[in-house]
Amino acid sequence: MNTLRLADLTPGASAIVTAISGASRIASRLMEMGFVPGVAVQVLRRAPFGGPIQYRIHNVSISMRIAEAACISVTNDSGWSEPAAATPASELHVAAT
Amino acid sequence: MTVPSPSIRPATTHTARIALIGNPNTGKSTLFNALSGLRVRTGNYPGVTVEKRVGRTQWAGRNIELIDLPGTYSLSPKSPDEMVAVQVLTGCCDEPKPDLIICICNASALDRNLYLATQVLEVDCPVILCLNMWDAAVHSGIKVDTESLSRELGVRVVATSATRREGLEQLKAAVVESLAKAETSENKSPQSFPNASRILNGPVAVEIERLEELLSTLGIPAAKRSPFLVTRSLLDPEGSVECLLTNDAGPQYRSALEESRRVLAAAGDEIPGVEATQRYRFIKQLLSRVQTRSTAPSVTLTDRIDSVLTHRVFGFLICLAVLMFVFSTIYWFSQPISEGVEGLLGWASSQVSDSMAPGPLRSLLTEGIVAGVGSVIVFLPQICLLFLFIGLLEDCGYMARAAFMMDRLMGLLGLSGRSFLPLMSSFACAVPGIMATRVIDDRRDRFVTILIAPLMSCSARLPVYVLMIGAFIPDANLLGGLLPLRAVVLFAMSTLGLVVAVPVALILRKTLLRGEPSPFLLELPDYRMPSARIVLMRVWESGMAFVVRAGTLIFATSVIVWAAGSFPGSHVRQYELTAKIESLQAEDEESNAAAIEELSAELNLQNSQLLQGSILGQAGKAIEPFVKPLGWDWRIGIGVIASFPAREVVIATMGTIYSLGGDVDEENDGLRDTLRAATWPDGTPVFSVPVAMSIMVFFALCAQCVSTLMVIRRETNSWRWPVFSFVYMTVLAYVGAFLTYQIGRMF
Numbered sequence: 031m032n033t034l035r036l037a038d039l040t041p042g043a044s045a046i047v048t049a050i051s052g053a054s055r056i057a058s059r060l061m062e063m064g065f066v067p068g069v070a071v072q073v074l075r076r077a078p079f080g081g082p083i084q085y086r087i088h089n090v091s092i093s094m095r096i097a098e099a100a101c102i103s104v105t106n107d108s109g110w111s112e113p114a115a116a117t118p119a120s121e122l123h124v125a126a127t
Numbered sequence: 128m129t130v131p132s133p134s135i136r137p138a139t140t141h142t143a144r145i146a147l148i149g150n151p152n153t154g155k156s157t158l159f160n161a162l163s164g165l166r167v168r169t170g171n172y173p174g175v176t177v178e179k180r181v182g183r184t185q186w187a188g189r190n191i192e193l194i195d196l197p198g199t200y201s202l203s204p205k206s207p208d209e210m211v212a213v214q215v216l217t218g219c220c221d222e223p224k225p226d227l228i229i230c231i232c233n234a235s236a237l238d239r240n241l242y243l244a245t246q247v248l249e250v251d252c253p254v255i256l257c258l259n260m261w262d263a264a265v266h267s268g269i270k271v272d273t274e275s276l277s278r279e280l281g282v283r284v285v286a287t288s289a290t291r292r293e294g295l296e297q298l299k300a301a302v303v304e305s306l307a308k309a310e311t312s313e314n315k316s317p318q319s320f321p322n323a324s325r326i327l328n329g330p331v332a333v334e335i336e337r338l339e340e341l342l343s344t345l346g347i348p349a350a351k352r353s354p355f356l357v358t359r360s361l362l363d364p365e366g367s368v369e370c371l372l373t374n375d376a377g378p379q380y381r382s383a384l385e386e387s388r389r390v391l392a393a394a395g396d397e398i399p400g401v402e403a404t405q406r407y408r409f410i411k412q413l414l415s416r417v418q419t420r421s422t423a424p425s426v427t428l429t430d431r432i433d434s435v436l437t438h439r440v441f442g443f444l445i446c447l448a449v450l451m452f453v454f455s456t457i458y459w460f461s462q463p464i465s466e467g468v469e470g471l472l473g474w475a476s477s478q479v480s481d482s483m484a485p486g487p488l489r490s491l492l493t494e495g496i497v498a499g500v501g502s503v504i505v506f507l508p509q510i511c512l513l514f515l516f517i518g519l520l521e522d523c524g525y526m527a528r529a530a531f532m533m534d535r536l537m538g539l540l541g542l543s544g545r546s547f548l549p550l551m552s553s554f555a556c557a558v559p560g561i562m563a564t565r566v567i568d569d570r571r572d573r574f575v576t577i578l579i580a581p582l583m584s585c586s587a588r589l590p591v592y593v594l595m596i597g598a599f600i601p602d603a604n605l606l607g608g609l610l611p612l613r614a615v616v617l618f619a620m621s622t623l624g625l626v627v628a629v630p631v632a633l634i635l636r637k638t639l640l641r642g643e644p645s646p647f648l649l650e651l652p653d654y655r656m657p658s659a660r661i662v663l664m665r666v667w668e669s670g671m672a673f674v675v676r677a678g679t680l681i682f683a684t685s686v687i688v689w690a691a692g693s694f695p696g697s698h699v700r701q702y703e704l705t706a707k708i709e710s711l712q713a714e715d716e717e718s719n720a721a722a723i724e725e726l727s728a729e730l731n732l733q734n735s736q737l738l739q740g741s742i743l744g745q746a747g748k749a750i751e752p753f754v755k756p757l758g759w760d761w762r763i764g765i766g767v768i769a770s771f772p773a774r775e776v777v778i779a780t781m782g783t784i785y786s787l788g789g790d791v792d793e794e795n796d797g798l799r800d801t802l803r804a805a806t807w808p809d810g811t812p813v814f815s816v817p818v819a820m821s822i823m824v825f826f827a828l829c830a831q832c833v834s835t836l837m838v839i840r841r842e843t844n845s846w847r848w849p850v851f852s853f854v855y856m857t858v859l860a861y862v863g864a865f866l867t868y869q870i871g872r873m874f
Contacts (some may be wrong), residue, residue, distance in 0.1 A: 054399065055205060056646040061403030062201040063648055064239045069407070074433070078443045081535030082544075082647060084433075088238035091429070091651040093531045098646050 034106070036071060036085070037099035044072045045104035052101030064088045065102055142183075142190040143306050144223070146215055148247055149231030150240050151198035152652035154259045158231060158289040159195040160664050162299070169668055177211045178565065187303045194225065202246040203363045203399065206645075207570060210367055216250050217356065217368070224252060227305055229298070231257045234264035234271060234286065235653070237418060241410045242403075245326055248280060251353040253305050255283045257298060262288040263653065268421035275417045290658050326409045327358065330394040331401055334387040335361060341383050345376050361387055362402050429524075429653040437528050437651075446532040449525070450551055453516045457509055457555040458586060464508035472501040485702035485709075490693060491686075499685035502772060503678040506558045506834060507670055513552050513559040514669040517566065518662035520548075524654045526566065531649060540629060541636040543569065543647055546576040553583035557835045558677075561842055562669055569645040575635050577842060578852055581835045582624035582631065584827060587774045591826045592620050594778055594793040598802050599819035616823075623827045627859065639851075673838070680837040685772050691742040692769060701737060704730040734783050743769055757825065757861070758818040758868040760807060767825070772833045774826055817871025821864040829860035 039045060047069050050057045064087050065071070074084040074091065082093040149155040160167070163182025180195040196215060197208035204210040218224025230247045232240035237258070248254055258264075258271060277284040283301050287294030327335065335357055342352035352372075359368040361384060373381045388398055436442050476493040483489040520526040526548075534544030545567040553560030560580045567573040596613050603612045708726050711719040738744050747765030754764045762781070770777035778793055785801040805813040830836060836849040843849075 050400065053643070055643075058203065058399035058403070059200075059205060059646050059648060061400060062203065062242060063650075064242070064407065066400075066403050066407045074430075075437055076439065077437070077531050077534060078439045079535040081538075082531055082649070084437060084531065084651060088236060090236045090239050091433075091653075093527075093647075093649045093651055095534070095647045098648060 034104050035100050036073075036102035036104050037083070037096045039073045039104070041073050041075045044070060045106055046070055047102055048105050049103040050101055051103065052098075056098060056101055060098065060101060063092060064090070071102075071104065142192050143227065144192045144194060144225045145227045145229060145302060146194045146196055146225040147229050147231060148196045148212060148216070148243070149198065149257075149259075150200055150233065150243055150650075152650055153198070153231045153233040153240065154289045155198060155231045156195065157658060157661050158257070158259055158287065158295075159193060160661060161289050161292055161295055163193045167664075167668065169672055177207050179211075186299045189303060189306065191302075199243065201243055202250075202359065203402070204366050206568065208568070213359070213367060216247070216252070226252070226309065227302060228252050228254045229257050229302070230254055231259050234258040234261045235267055235269055237271065237414060238410060241413070242406055244280075245406050245409065248282060249355040249358060251350075251355055253282075253309050255285060255298070255301050255305060256280065258284060258286045259289055261286040261294065262291060263655070267427065270419045270421065272417045276413075279413055279417065290655075290661075327402070327405055329405075330391055330396050331361075331405070334390060338380075338383060338387060341380065342372070342376055345379065347372075347376055351375060360384060362398055364388070364398065427653070432654050433528070433651070436525070437531060442528075443532050446529050449520075450529065450533075450548060453513070453520075453548070454551050454555060456516070457512050457552060457559070460508075460512060462586075465505050468505050468508070469501065472497050480709075485705040487693075487698065490698070491689070494693075495686045495689035498689065499682040502685050502834065503674060503681050506556065506673065509556050510559040510562060510673050511666050511670050513555075513563060514666045515662060517548070517563055518665040519657050521566070522655075522657035522661050524652045527649055527651045530566075531651060534647065540575075540579075540632040542572050542575060542632065543567070544649075545569075546572060549576055550580060550583060553580040553585065556585050556587070557581040557583065557832065558673070558838050561835065561838045562673065564842065571636075571640045571642055571645070574640050574843065574848070575632050577839055577848065578635060578855075579628040579632050581830055581832065581839075581852060581856060582628040582828065584621040584624050585832075587832065588620070588826055590775045590778055590793040592617055592823055594798070594802075595819040595823050597793070598799040599814060599816055601816075616820075620823050620827050623824065623863075627828060627863075631855075631859075672841070677834065677837040677841045680840070681772075681834045684833045684837075688743070688769065688772050691746075692738055692744075694741060696737045696740045698737065701730065701733045704733060731783075735785070738765065738780075738783050756868070757821050757864045758815070758872070759822070760805075760813050762805070763813075763822065767829075767831065770831045774829075774831045777826070777831075817868045820871055821868035824867045825860045825864035827860075828856060828863050830856035 033048070034045065036045065036047075047065050047067055049067060050060050050065060052060075069087060072086040074086055076083050077093070080096070082095050083099055084091060084093045085099075086092075147155055147159055159180065159182060163184050166184065167180055167182045169178060169180050177197055182193040182195070184191050184193065194215060196212045199206075199209045199212045201209065202213050202216070204213050215222070216224065216228065228247055228250060230244045232244055244256060256276070258273065264271070271286075273284040273286055283305060285294060285298045285301050287298055289295070335354065338357050338361060339352060339354065342357065343349075356368055356372060359366060360372045363369060369384065373384070391398060391401060436445060476497045479489060479492045479497070483492075517526070520529065529548065530544035532544065533547040537544050537546050540546070546564070548566065549560045549563040551560075552563050557580045560583070561577050564573045564576045564580070567576060596616055600613050600616050604610060605612055605615060704726055708723055708730065711723050711726070716723070739748075744765055747768050748761045750764045750768070751759075751761040754761075754767070759767075762785070766777040766780045769780040778798070781802070782798055785798065785805070802814050803812070807813055830853045836853055839849040839852055840846055
């Protein structure tokens with residue numbers, strides 16, 4: 031498995047978060063914002079002059095600087111399967127409104 | 128106030144306290160305003176600069192107090208905002224804990240929003256889950272089965288669209304019903320999240336249980352060792368809850384916590400990762416049962432707008448254009464409005480003059496009170512305009528984009544993109560600019576921005592530059608006639624503050640406000656139509672906050688400076704002359720013109736002598752040895768001291784000292800000529816190009832603006848920072864003026 035950092039990806043790419051590293055303040059903030067192992071992230075675009083990068087995660091758009099994005103290890107979209115607790119699609123409960 | 132026992136309080140007199148909590152960008156403020164109407168009080172939480180908003184209303188005959196907590200992503204406190212949220216929810220903030228919590232989620236982004244919700248559900252207090260922005264979720268094809276969600280979580284779930292005012296009645300009904308249920312319930316802790324154990328499981332749950340047992344054997348009362356408090360004390364090392372519990376339970380609990388954290392680390396469930404991992408796993412499973420998306424996420428409207436507005440080239444240019452538009456509108460529009468305000472005040476003071484004979488009371492009213500009121504409300508148009516723009520930009524979602532686009536640029540100052548708009552607004556006026564720093568979430572960034580904002584060249588400095596340049600800078604051209612020298616000097620003066628601000632910001636960042644830069648994690652919310660109600664509420668609140676909190680101090684200072692400029696001294700002759708002139712004017716102004724002119728000249732001389740003899744004048748003379756190295760005489764010294772309430776006052780003061788009457792302005796030829804003719808006792812002229820430059824440099828860098836200092840006091844909630852601003856800027860101004868004069872003299 032290739033260990034990429036989120037900061038290495040170019041706009042348009044998608045990846046799955048594998049691990050968070052870095053200072054505990056930053057790491058825990060990133061995790062609270064939803065960057066936990068197993069979650070899909072998409073790179074949207076970069077700000078000018080090497081500024082922050084815009085990502086999509088959990089259907090929300092979040093931007094961060096390269097320093098923060100370097101704390102997030104990712105793996106390419108392929109070959110990933112849901113954690114053990116995943117619910118099969120057949121159990122999907124359709125809302126009865 | 129003590130916590131009333133739920134069983135004995137009568138429903139009619141008791142005010143139910145309801146806390147609103149939610150992630151940023153969930154429409155929480157819109158909902159708060161829609162629920163509380165106009166009766167909103169704003170203030171600060173004690174000791175911190177977190178804004179407290181409380182609204183009072185009545186639902187079904189019940190008194191309701193709504194507390195709008197700051198937007199937060201988690202109850203694990205990392206910022207003062209989150210600290211306040213936890214303290215209010217747990218009741219460790221000198222106030223009883225709320226009777227009910229409304230947890231607001233963005234219905235389109237439950238994956239992320241439920242993280243905070245699962246933490247809030249563990250608080251020992253009834254919770255109502257509010258899925259806001261429901262209309263947008265439905266529109267994008269997201270369906271949530273609220274009944275199943277309610278059953279799974281064991282709380283009431285209400286769907287609302289606050290901007291359309293939909294679902295509000297249901298939410299109110301749910302609140303009233305829950306309150307009634309909590310009151311009649313025999314159970315003292317009416318409802319806690321029944322399924323909490325399902326979220327945090329494995330070794331974490333075991334450790335939490337162990338710690339709870341320890342606290343109970345240590346004799347800690349049940350209310351102080353609720354599962355929520357124990358969980359937070361374990362999961363937030365050095366957090367406020369850990370402090371609270373270790374204070375109560377002693378060192379034994381501290382070592383137990385450390386032991387638990389070691390156990391968890393050994394089991395591979397390190398803090399803080401374990402909490403996020405387990406909660407997000409729970410949410411994922413939960414949503415797979417209660418939420419469906421009709422279509423695969425396609426390109427949304429927000430994506431399409433963003434592809435232009437956050438484009439690396441066009442987006443940046445658009446951003447600059449938008450921010451320049453805001454700045455220039457404030458700069459140009461506030462001018463006529465401020466002039467209108469001044470006209471109004473002139474009218475008010477002439478009304479007073481017409482109805483009263485000259486005397487100390489009239490002088491107090493016209494020169495002290497009306498001028499004091501004027502110095503407060505003259506800022507209102509600019510504050511209202513700026514907050515109108517900020518409200519629009521924030522509410523439509525663009526503000527976060529501007530911060531995103533400008534972050535790198537502001538990084539040169541050690542600040543984040545959020546500081547751009549406040550600093551740019553300060554070029555019009557530092558007062559609204561400093562108030563606008565509320566958009567900066569990081570405390571240190573915000574304080575650095577507040578401290579350098581007054582260095583930006585505001586419009587009040589312009590009159591000083593215009594006067595000095597017009598009187599003393601030769602009307603020459605540089606570069607073979609291409610560049611007018613006067614324009615070059617004006618430009619240099621206007622940018623001097625900005626240039627000086629760069630090292631000041633970097634030094635502050637490394638000394639007084641040092642610390643690792645906070646992580647820049649900025650959510651870019653979906654674009655939406657701004658709501659007029661929300662924007663106008665914001666304008667109203669900031670205007671009121673300025674008038675009430677800063678305005679009173681500004682007013683008081685103006686009156687004190689008026690008194691210092693009037694006393695001691697006998698004003699009898701001054702009043703006599705004024706009365707004579709007024710009666711001659713009333714009689715027939717034209718035929719008495721010669722007499723009026725003669726009397727006016729004497730009056731101006733009187734005014735000048737009275738000012739020189741006053742406390743202010745004596746202070747100006749006393750500081751002459753200090754200002755002499757800057758090339759100034761005592762008259763300039765008086766002007767500088769008198770301009771403490773506002774820089775532009777220096778011109779009127781100089782007019783008075785030079786016996787021209789107080790109503791001269793920067794374009795006045797008489798004042799220019801008098802300044803040119805002013806001499807030292809030995810006959811050498813006071814003013815020269817280096818002196819004029821030194822005065823301009825001083826005014827470019829000094830903090831001669833009481834309004835700015837009072838707004839700093841209000842925004843930082845302490846006297847320490849306005850005093851620091853005044854001292855550092857005055858030192859900078861003095862050194863700058865000294866160098867300018869001494870170097871300029873050599874040529």
